[in-house]
Amino acid sequence: MRFGLLGTGPWAELAYGPALSAHPDVELAGVWGRRPEAAAQLAGRFGTRPYEDADALMADCDAIAVALPPDVQAPLAVRAAKAGCHLLLDKPVATDAAAAREIAAAVEGAGVASVVFFTLRFRPETAAWIEEQRAAGGWQVGRAAWLGGILGEGAGASPFANSPWRREKGGLWDVGPHALSVLLPVLGDVADLDGSLAAVSGAAGTVQLAMRHTSGATSTCALSLAVAPAAAVTAVELRGTAGAAALPDGETDAVEALGHAVDALLASARTGRPHPCDIRLGVRVTEILAAAQARLDGR
Structure with a gap:
């Protein structure tokens, strides 16, 4: 499966890049980031190409992995799902419940698979x-x-x-x-x-x-x-x-755990069966945390 990686920060460099590039059933097709120079550097490190346009990368891929801050991740995940890409998302999927639900709606509408990388769940x-x-x-x-x-x-x-x-x-x-x-x-x-x-x-x-x-x-x-x-x-x-x-x-490190999350996404895409850590869990976790934040803010 051809994966595109969105993000160029430490988590992309330390976990997502190594896990995707090492997975035997994955081709890392490209990297996009908000800083083109960082995307070029990360792409070079993992033997793939940088993209200047996130939508162009989505068009060239079967799946998108996102290693970006949650409120940057959310709208890009919606675009990727609507482009027909399966989604490997990071937690939290958003910090706004409505934004999280929008991802879920896009996933359901496009009929794509989704997995949210809750690290411990994949150990x-x-x-x-x-x-x-x-x-x-x-x-x-x-x-x-x-x-x-x-x-x-x-x-x-x-x-x-x-x-x-x-x-x-x-x-x-x-x-x-x-x-x-x-x-x-x-x-x-x-x-x-x-x-x-x-x-x-x-x-x-x-x-x-x-x-x-x-x-x-x-x-x-x-x-x-x-x-x-x-x-x-x-x-x-x-x-x-x-x-x-x-x-x-x-003892399972983040790279190995992320490899298991990739396995889960591949299986879900192949069989059509949702994984327990799919976007629905991502949405519920966001709803719970948003409600907690509202308590802290006196709302």
């Missing part, structure tokens, strides 16, 4: 753990902590530290999708966005979410990109009738 060890906990059932409480230090004082030189959208939107939007992608398949959807969701903000850019799920379980998420490096943690814990279960550490 085999995490996917197996989620299925095990879903089968066990009886969970009453969930607790997730995604506390990163890339924007905190004393942080090392992360390639993502200068990301304008991460600095503007913070941990709610950057790491919140990871937490939801693990909790929702086990505990169920958030019961409703009016009475079953609360959000507060605090020190170090921290946001705390509290949710009631359709299963009756409740969960909390602690999210930040600016904690002290020594306080950084990624953890999920469930408690219920079976006792307690903690998300195991994984």
Whole structure:
């Protein structure tokens, strides 16, 4: 399948470019970016050609992979779907619920496949753990902590530290999708966005979410990109009738996980069967986070 890559930033360079160029069933047909010189450099690195026009790249491809800020990604994803391209999107798909729903409408209208790259969902060890906990059932409480230090004082030189959208939107939007992608398949959807969701903000850019799920379980998420490096943690814990279960550490890196996401998109395009991490999950995660943002903004 001929893939076009939209984006030239660190995530495109460190994950999408390597994963697409190494995949045995993918031809990386070209790269487009908002900075033509960066597109030329990235294309040269991965042995493909740069495009100055995103629509021209879409016309030459079967699928589009997007490694761009969410609110840049959303309208380009709509254009790509309408051009007949399958979509490999990054999380969050947008930071506005209406924009996310527009992608979903374009995907449905064009009959193309979609996969949203929630990194942990495409790590085999995490996917197996989620299925095990879903089968066990009886969970009453969930607790997730995604506390990163890339924007905190004393942080090392992360390639993502200068990301304008991460600095503007913070941990709610950057790491919140990871937490939801693990909790929702086990505990169920958030019961409703009016009475079953609360959000507060605090020190170090921290946001705390509290949710009631359709299963009756409740969960909390602690999210930040600016904690002290020594306080950084990624953890999920469930408690219920079976006792307690903690998300195991994984060894699968982002490039390998993204390769599994490509596999999922290829399978969905071939069979017509939607993947659990398709645009519908991307939309729901955006709706939940947008509702949380509204609480934080006093709306």
